[in-house]
Amino acid sequence: MARVKNVIRVTVGDVAKLAGVSRSAVSRTFTPGAPVSAGTRERVLSAAKELGYRPNALARSLTQSHTNIVAIVMGEFDNPFQPWMFDALTRHLHRGGKMPMLVTVDLAGDPVEPIYRALDFRVDVLVVAAGSLPDESVAACIESGVPVIMLGRSVETDIVDVVLSDNHMAGAQAATILINSGHKSLAYVGGSEGRLASKERGEGFVLALDNMGVGLTQKVFCGSYSYQAGYEAALSMLALDKKIDGIFCASDSLAFGVMDAVRDHLGLKIPHDLSVIGMDDVPMSSWPGYGLTTIRQPVNKIAEFVLERIDYWSVPGEKQPVLQRIPTELIVRNSVRLG
Amino acid sequence: MARVKNVIRVTVGDVAKLAGVSRSAVSRTFTPGAPVSAGTRERVLSAAKELGYRPNALARSLTQSHTNIVAIVMGEFDNPFQPWMFDALTRHLHRGGKMPMLVTVDLAGDPVEPIYRALDFRVDVLVVAAGSLPDESVAACIESGVPVIMLGRSVETDIVDVVLSDNHMAGAQAATILINSGHKSLAYVGGSEGRLASKERGEGFVLALDNMGVGLTQKVFCGSYSYQAGYEAALSMLALDKKIDGIFCASDSLAFGVMDAVRDHLGLKIPHDLSVIGMDDVPMSSWPGYGLTTIRQPVNKIAEFVLERIDYWSVPGEKQPVLQRIPTELIVRNSVRLG
């Protein structure tokens, strides 16, 4: 019943002894590309297998220039998009042989200490997946001296990578389907006015509308991407202007809020009376209860690109940060009246 | 424009030199409880501050019996409960000074390799937050020799901690409110029949019903906790038996599926014609669109307890694993017809 912690720690020395070679030989066998003869490699591998040996990643990291640990810095999961993006990211990191270490910045706590604690482990790079992250936290990442890859967020410096969805394209895709299907009076519901993503999505929407000779009837920024914000925005917006027949929301959760508000309080039918279009394509969008037509953020493509950049930064030398926009995709379901 | 990686690595030696003390003294200053005179501590601290010194956690881990890294082993985020639990867990780990390292087991990939890779970093403990985790992965954790804390899942051994919601209590809470508010024909919608949680919730529900002299009208296991599963279950269940007026679902997402199926296809009003009660209390439950009455899983209490157990396992000696059930809480909203 009682449990005794009993981890046998096999080391290079043990394997070397059993294989009858030097510790260097063992080390080389586990270092891809290092020179070892087929014979010794064989003997080392079989000894290692017999002993159940695996190199201690901590010790290895101490002598190498990298640790294979990637810090993911984020705020709270206050929006279904975040866990979704996060899941794709960790999955890709694993495939690339990286171990994700999590840094969740608590809005009630110290904005920088958790970041320093991750840095103590000599993480190779900081992936900042941060909508709701305090500016101080972001600043700490940038000043850390460690490569930073920002997700979907703008930064005032040009020394970090930024990867984000092509928000202008997204806005244009929303505008196009709405106009092509005969909508006349359109509105945009954004998140935080200050955030790049909300700004760009709105700009892309308006610009495409302009190009088709249509003006925007109304625009509102909610301060967040949350369901509640969307719910309230819909109420106030549609009370003001009842002829709006199409709304583009800067996130799916905003769109869900809009849809529910419309159903509960306004007595309008979606999409018959009003079309709603979201952005993200979180799994919930395909639930029959919503059937949300939306602009998909390509989380897997984003994650893949992040992995590429991690590899890029991992080789020493003069480096050039990039700002990369990943194309979005229109997903047609039932919340937009067609034809 | 070009970015040069330029991390200055200050070491104990640098600080020792500046402070005019030995490296041991520096080390002791950063080791809580170690003997250092106020004077040297002062000098060390100020030197450290001037240099921006922080102990290298990797090197430190190499000489100590612990690393402060906690592995979180999980499957996919296929259910809103998981990110919610995960968020609470990581938050508490940070508060306890632990760094979470993520191990997501890909169903398409190797079920054990990612776990070994985490073990290579000498994680202190494995927190297995695993509904959908393959048995092989779970076995690998248990055999690792590292303390294991299982979340909401049963195990065939008695050498690991298990912490989970009090599922019997949850079932009883659901039964009680349903019966007290005059429901007559009740059904249970579970997840996987084989899983402890789904089984226990159903048992608790039936047992409480029994005690009140009521039988269960119908029971179905969906194989998962997903929205889709709930949607389909509702369709087939209610087609079979139209007089059911109360359904207890083993998860909120199951309940959302049931609600939407009922609204879309059965023309029943919730809660007027049919009451639905969920389990988890994920944030979405409080969205006006659902207003789900549910049994809350105390994620923060669970996370707190996990932290306690991590501390417990961290001190050496004869150890005793525990199975801890955390009380659940009824959250009343609008999906159950009252009185």
Next chain:
DNA sequence: CTGAAAGCGCTTACAG
């Protein structure tokens, strides 16, 4: 290709 030696940055007994 191979091994002995030095070193990564820290902590822990060990004498004082």
Next chain:
DNA sequence: CTGAAAGCGCTTACAG
């Protein structure tokens, strides 16, 4: 309380 020394488990030049 303090410092010199040894050691954690590995890798990397350095000779051969």
